[in-house]
Each structure stands twice: as structure tokens, then as C-alpha cells.
Amino acid sequence: MENGCNLCGVNFTLHEEGFIYLEGKSGDGLLEAIPGRIENDKGVFIEYHSMAELSRQIDILSLLPEADTFQSTLLKKLEEPFTTYPYREIRARISNNETVQIIQSTDFMGYFQPIVLLRDNSLFAYESLLRDPLGRVSPGQLFRVAQETGMHSLLDQKARETAIKSRGGKIKNGIKSFINFLPSTIYNPEYCLRHTFQIVERYGVTPEDLVFEVVETEKIEDIGHLQKIFRTYKNQGMGVALDDFGEGYSTLDVMVELQPDYVKIDRSKIMNCDSDSGKQEFLKNVVHIARELNIQTLAEGIERMEELQFCKDIGMDLAQGYLIGRPEAEPAFKETALK
Structure with a gap:
């Protein structure tokens, strides 16, 4: 299996009783002081009989200086096969279990924010945004x-699939969808994006109508890796974008x-x-270089007509923001809104 691909689609179940497994060694003997432990050659299984007991064990284990170096998992029975994850992730899954279950089980819905041609x-397009249909959790909390x-x-992966499915019957061909993606989740572009390309084919979406954009929450640390991702998308006929440029x-x-x-x-550069x-000066420089490279520029967060007019005057190509339209469950842009 490709590195990291075991992270996609793996269910996490918080059992009422079972075992927490820690793979690693503690130098201060704290693990040995926990009752109900069963050792193997790599670590220990620690039994619990209630959520309260599991919480107490997590509190104790978190006192270990080496805690974040452990690999860990939760099991209902000792004999079942398992995959380990960093202990800090298991601890976070337990403390955020309700949101974890929403991530795993929810059929999310797509919202649409319009993007216009400034000329x-x-x-021109809609940016696709992920929402919980029951309103239980905000997008920010979901991704955090x-x-x-x-x-x-x-x-x-779910966000990409939701965005592609949500076009059906709502956005006509020729209007693009801008879809966020996290480059750190794509370990091997040819392998990890196969699911996305299958979804595109399954729902009969024209590849040229899709633009995949690097989201703002991640720093670009590996330009070469991102170039491979961009190349893989482009080879399928899809567009690529840098999001939140300048921040x-x-x-x-x-x-x-x-x-x-x-x-x-x-x-922050448009306001x-x-x-x-x-x-x-910054915006004019970006527009100049982008034009030389045949890159289209898009102003995010337009809220005032004066901002829209300035961006248009200096030759920017596209714009989005609350002045143009807020995210909605149904594509709702009316061109008369800017008249």
C-alpha cells in the first residue's frame, strides 16, 4: 500500500470497553504502574471497561514525556488485526469523537460561491464549499x-467527491467549479487521485470544467511534489490554482x-x-507577471464596489466575494446584482 494511503477510508470506532494499545517504551516505569496491561514485544495493551476509565488512562498516558512518540490504536478484542497511528491522533479522536463520527459517516453537501469575469x-465559475447538511459542525471545525x-x-477526498457530485443538475457545462485540495493528503498523485478521476467519469463531468486549488491552511514546503500534483490534474484536462496568494x-x-x-x-491584499x-503596487505587479505567464488572476473577498472597480481597472481577470454573492446551497448568481 502506498505510504499514507491507509489513512483514507479507515473507520474509527470508540468502543465502550476494550483495549488501548501503545507501541513504544517508557523510561520512567509509568506504563508498568497501570493495572490491566498485557505486554507484547513492542508495547502494551491496556484494558478499560468504560469511557470514564479510558479517559483516566488517556490522562495518565499523556503525562509521559514520550507520549507523542508512541504509536497507538483502540481495539475491542485482543485478537483482532489492527493498524497503529500516532498516539496524539488517537487521543484527539477520543476527545473529538462526535466530530470524527461526522467526518466518517456524513454525506456532506456542497455550497456554491460565484466567481465572475471582471470584464x-x-x-465564470462557482467555488465549491463543504457543509454538514445537519449544521452540527462548522467547516472550520471539520478541517481542524x-x-x-x-x-x-x-x-x-470526501470534499472533492462532494464538489464533483454537487454539480449534477445545478451547474451547466462551461461554468467551472473551483475545488479545494490539501497537497499533504496526496502522497502519490497517480495513485491518490485515481478515486477523484473515477468520480469525474462516473458523474459525467467535463474535466475542463474543474479547477483544483491549493488551500490556505498548508504551506508549500515541497514545490516538486506540488508540481507533480498539478501535472497529474492537467494531464486529465483539469485546471489548477494557487489559493490565498500573497498571504x-x-x-x-x-x-x-x-x-x-x-x-x-x-x-488581505484586496481589502x-x-x-x-x-x-x-503588489496587485499591479502580480497582474503583470501573471499576464506574461498566461495565468488568470482572481481577486478574493470583494466586499465593496470600489475594490471591484480597482481590480477591474488594473486588468485582473476574475473576482469573488460577498459583494458578488455569498455561499449558497443552490447556485444563485444573478448578473444584475452588479449592475
Whole structure:
């Protein structure tokens, strides 16, 4: 199995009683002081009979200086096969069990935020956003818990599938969908993206109508790996984008090296750009370089007509934000909104 691919689709069940397994050694003898333990040559199984007892054991184990170096899992029976994960992820899964179960079992729904062509304010695309249909958890909490529990690969895969499925009967051909992805969840692009490409084929979506964008929560640490991901998407006829450009890690050098199809410029650079000379210089520079590289520029977070007009005046291609339209369960953009 490819490295990390065991993270996709693996169910986590919190049993009312069973065993927590820790693989590793403690130098201070604390593990040996816990009753109900069964040792093997790599670590120990520690039995529990209630959620309260499991919580107490987790509290004790977390006192170990080496705790975050352990591999761990939860078992209902000793003889069942198992896969281990970092102990900190198991601890996070226990403390966030309700959200973990939502990540595993929910058929999420897609929301749509419009993106317009600035030259005439016509609809160009919708960004696809993930939502819990029952409103139990916010998108921010979903992705935070997924990251802490090691379930970000599963959630990222579900988000891509939801975005592709949600187009059906709602977005006509020729209108693009911008879909977020986490590069750290794609270990081997040819292998890990196979599921996504199968979904595209299953639902009859035109590949050219899809644009996959690197989300803001991850720093670009491995340019070569991201280039491979971009190349894999492009080989399937899909577009690629850098999201939140200009915030934190994103630099003009990154844009030149990766040469995406789109650069989405972060809200922090767009807000009050009509009156901020520093932001104006940055935006004009991005537009100039992007035009030379045949990259389309997109202004994120447009909330004022003055911002929209400035971005249009300097030659930016696309825009999105609350002025244009908020995320909705149904695509709802009306071109008269900007008249």
C-alpha cells in the first residue's frame, strides 16, 4: 500500500470497553504502574471497561514525556488485526469523537460561491464549499479536527467527491467549479487521485470544467511534489490554482515556478486596495507577471464596489466575494446584482 494511503477510508470506532494499545517504551516505569496491561514485544495493551476509565488512562498516558512518540490504536478484542497511528491522533479522536463520527459517516453537501469575469461581470465559475447538511459542525471545525486526528486525507477526498457530485443538475457545462485540495493528503498523485478521476467519469463531468486549488491552511514546503500534483490534474484536462496568494507562504517566485492556471489573491491584499498604495503596487505587479505567464488572476473577498472597480481597472481577470454573492446551497448568481 502506498505510504499514507491507509489513512483514507479507515473507520474509527470508540468502543465502550476494550483495549488501548501503545507501541513504544517508557523510561520512567509509568506504563508498568497501570493495572490491566498485557505486554507484547513492542508495547502494551491496556484494558478499560468504560469511557470514564479510558479517559483516566488517556490522562495518565499523556503525562509521559514520550507520549507523542508512541504509536497507538483502540481495539475491542485482543485478537483482532489492527493498524497503529500516532498516539496524539488517537487521543484527539477520543476527545473529538462526535466530530470524527461526522467526518466518517456524513454525506456532506456542497455550497456554491460565484466567481465572475471582471470584464463584463458575467458568471465564470462557482467555488465549491463543504457543509454538514445537519449544521452540527462548522467547516472550520471539520478541517481542524480532521488535521488533529489524522483524518484529513479522508475528509479531503470526501470534499472533492462532494464538489464533483454537487454539480449534477445545478451547474451547466462551461461554468467551472473551483475545488479545494490539501497537497499533504496526496502522497502519490497517480495513485491518490485515481478515486477523484473515477468520480469525474462516473458523474459525467467535463474535466475542463474543474479547477483544483491549493488551500490556505498548508504551506508549500515541497514545490516538486506540488508540481507533480498539478501535472497529474492537467494531464486529465483539469485546471489548477494557487489559493490565498500573497498571504504567508505565497510569493511571486512560487507563482513563476509552479505556473498554475489561476492565482487567487488573498483577501488581505484586496481589502481597501482602492486606497492603499502598497497593495496597489503588489496587485499591479502580480497582474503583470501573471499576464506574461498566461495565468488568470482572481481577486478574493470583494466586499465593496470600489475594490471591484480597482481590480477591474488594473486588468485582473476574475473576482469573488460577498459583494458578488455569498455561499449558497443552490447556485444563485444573478448578473444584475452588479449592475
